Amino acid sequence: MFLQKISLLMSLLSPLAWFIWFTYAVILPLCTFLGWLALPFVFFALVIADVFVIIQLLKVTYSEDDEYETFLTTREALKTIFPEASNKDIKKYDKQLDKVKDFEPVLIISPNHNWINQHTLQNYQMVMNAFAIDSLQQNNRRDGNSLLIFHFSTMTELYTVRQNVRTLHPNAYFNPVAQPKQEPIGAAWIFYKVGASKCDFGEDDNFFIC
Incomplete structure (x- = not known):
């Protein structure tokens, strides 16, 4: 149930808002607590964030196309x-x-x-x-x-x-x-x-x- 709520929250965020949230909630804490050891995790997290942002942008693009597809x-x-x-x-x-x-x-x-x-x-x-x-x-x-x-x-x-x-x-x-x-x-x-x-x-x- 908790994971479903988190997923719903993420779907409501714009790509930029999601990326900013991800940076402050995940990446910066990792760097603070783990220092240089966090670099592999940070890199992996950035890749995931980029993929998610691209997916969100594609959703926005295709939803607009669907809205006006009859024109x-x-x-x-x-x-x-x-x-x-x-x-x-x-x-x-x-x-x-x-x-x-x-x-x-x-x-x-x-x-x-x-x-x-x-x-x-x-x-x-x-x-x-x-x-x-x-x-x-x-x-x-x-x-x-x-x-x-x-x-x-x-x-x-x-x-x-x-x-x-x-x-x-x-x-x-x-x-x-x-x-x-x-x-x-x-x-x-x-x-x-x-x-x-x-x-x-x-x-x-x-x-x-x-």
Whole structure:
């Protein structure tokens, strides 16, 4: 029973805490009482401690992987959002998303080339620039100059900017039942990071509906 309680206590300690406890509870007393004779025991104890720390770290790593195993990686999500993007571009976008904290909303807009053909690339970039700078101080941007990936602090901020851009650039939004048929400026994806390299994301079909 006593050994079971000790084992339970050890399992609750972090690897660093366990190593510190082991040092003060075992290694230092051995050195104090046995002097140089304790060196073989100390070496053996350190090996055991290192092995235990590695096991604990592996447990933490795999438990995090299991927690997020149903989510895609950021790179996989980007390939879904930008199926025609090159590996170089995907790597660049992935690097930009690395700076985002867990569960902070990111708006990713994949362009609609039909809209661009109708309204010109310059007008498209003007709208994307509005998403990048709206409600921010001068010279600040939320897109890392990508004109594709927009990082927000909250969902409230994201949809406030959406409303502001809609007011400034109504032609970027469309009426799905209008005749002749109207085109949205692009597809809007809401993206979150979860864990070290996983994410959750989905397309907001109503984002560009006026």
